[in-house]
Amino acid sequence: MKINPVDVLKEHSLKHTKQRVRVLEEIALDTVAISQPELEKKLGKEIDRVTLYRILNIYEDKGILHRIMDMNGTANYAICSTACTADHHHDEHVHFNCTNCSRIYCLDVKVPKMTMPEGFKAATINTTAYGICEKCSLQVKEN
Amino acid sequence: MKINPVDVLKEHSLKHTKQRVRVLEEIALDTVAISQPELEKKLGKEIDRVTLYRILNIYEDKGILHRIMDMNGTANYAICSTACTADHHHDEHVHFNCTNCSRIYCLDVKVPKMTMPEGFKAATINTTAYGICEKCSLQVKEN
DNA sequence: ATTTAAATGCAATTATGTTGCTTTAGTTGT
DNA sequence: ACAACTAAAGCAACATAATTGCATTTAAAT
Ligand SMILES: [Mn+2]
Ligand SMILES: [Mn+2]
Ligand SMILES: [Zn+2]
Ligand SMILES: [Zn+2]
Numbered sequence: 001m002k003i004n005p006v007d008v009l010k011e012h013s014l015k016h017t018k019q020r021v022r023v024l025e026e027i028a029l030d031t032v033a034i035s036q037p038e039l040e041k042k043l044g045k046e047i048d049r050v051t052l053y054r055i056l057n058i059y060e061d062k063g064i065l066h067r068i069m070d071m072n073g074t075a076n077y078a079i080c081s082t083a084c085t086a087d088h089h090h091d092e093h094v095h096f097n098c099t100n101c102s103r104i105y106c107l108d109v110k111v112p113k114m115t116m117p118e119g120f121k122a123a124t125i126n127t128t129a130y131g132i133c134e135k136c137s138l139q140v141k142e143n
Numbered sequence: 144m145k146i147n148p149v150d151v152l153k154e155h156s157l158k159h160t161k162q163r164v165r166v167l168e169e170i171a172l173d174t175v176a177i178s179q180p181e182l183e184k185k186l187g188k189e190i191d192r193v194t195l196y197r198i199l200n201i202y203e204d205k206g207i208l209h210r211i212m213d214m215n216g217t218a219n220y221a222i223c224s225t226a227c228t229a230d231h232h233h234d235e236h237v238h239f240n241c242t243n244c245s246r247i248y249c250l251d252v253k254v255p256k257m258t259m260p261e262g263f264k265a266a267t268i269n270t271t272a273y274g275i276c277e278k279c280s281l282q283v284k285e286n
Numbered sequence: 287a288t289t290t291a292a293a294t295g296c297a298a299t300t301a302t303g304t305t306g307c308t309t310t311a312g313t314t315g316t
Numbered sequence: 317a318c319a320a321c322t323a324a325a326g327c328a329a330c331a332t333a334a335t336t337g338c339a340t341t342t343a344a345a346t
Binding site: 137 | 268
């Protein structure tokens with residue numbers, strides 16, 4: 001997802017600050033999601049922890065980032081598709097969480113439709129597959 | 144899921160302690176999953192926090208409980224089906240997390256099969272639907 | 287340039303989870 | 317029933333994650 005942080009801020013009428021630009025830049029570096037702890041490690045010298053939390057929350061609210069929880073309950077962030085808005089995240093793709101390297105991928109796989117029991121009304125469905133990712137599969141073969 | 148805590152402990156060759164029995168009793172009270180914070184609130188006077196964590200971890204390892212992470216990264220626990228073992232959790236059903244009352248249900252809906260991209264090998268797939276549960280739907284109608 | 291409002295940074299607090307070590311209590315064998 | 321052994325519980329300390337209130341800074345608007 002190739003984005004221009006400054007434009008993104010404008011589009012969502014968010015004040016342009018160097019902290020906000022840095023966070024977006026950092027997350028946009030990779031298509032793989034990045035965790036809050038990783039972000040804090042990378043940006044902790046430039047940006048206060050609290051500010052980072054606030055920026056991530058705002059980005060999620062605005063539909064700029066989407067948050068994927070891993071099995072340890074750690075928040076991971078990835079750039080949303082441009083179709084996402086504050087009201088509705090178009091995040092109905094499957095995520096893949098590698099149990100080896102713990103990378104989280106946004107797959108180009110739609111979450112399958114499924115029928116809810118009587119009385120249950122699903123608004124969004126979240127699917128995460130756990131297993132070995134392509135990079136880790138390759139590494140195993142090499143050895 | 145009607146279970147006898149004492150039997151469960153025997154079956155998994157776990158020492159029978161009053162703390163372990165209490166935790167299982169508490170979780171078995173409801174088919175709906177219960178969160179770690181709720182458990183701590185209910186049992187905190189009888190059982191030390193650390194002990195509770197250790198019991199929950201052991202139960203998960205042994206395949207007695209399964210852990211469902213909600214969207215806030217909070218651990219929720221429910222009794223596993225009897226088919227679950229330490230090696231393999233038969234947890235391939237869909238979970239439903241009510242966005243109103245935040246209850247987590249284990250639905251009798253299988254996680255649909257889906258194809259992973261080249262190179263990705265999924266071992267388990269986790270699906271959680273978010274929306275309004277049956278109880279909350281009813282309450283809305285009443286008003 | 288001045289004003290205004292919003293965002294940042296900092297300190298303090300709460301929640302969550304883990305580790306090492308001591309004490310307690312089940313279990314096993316006599 | 318008792319002793320011996322071992323696993324589990326409890327406690328203190330620590331680590332990390334997340335939130336809140338408030339003072340200060342900075343971007344945007346006039
Ligand atoms: Mn995604
Ligand atoms: Mn379940
Ligand atoms: Zn991997
Ligand atoms: Zn509900």
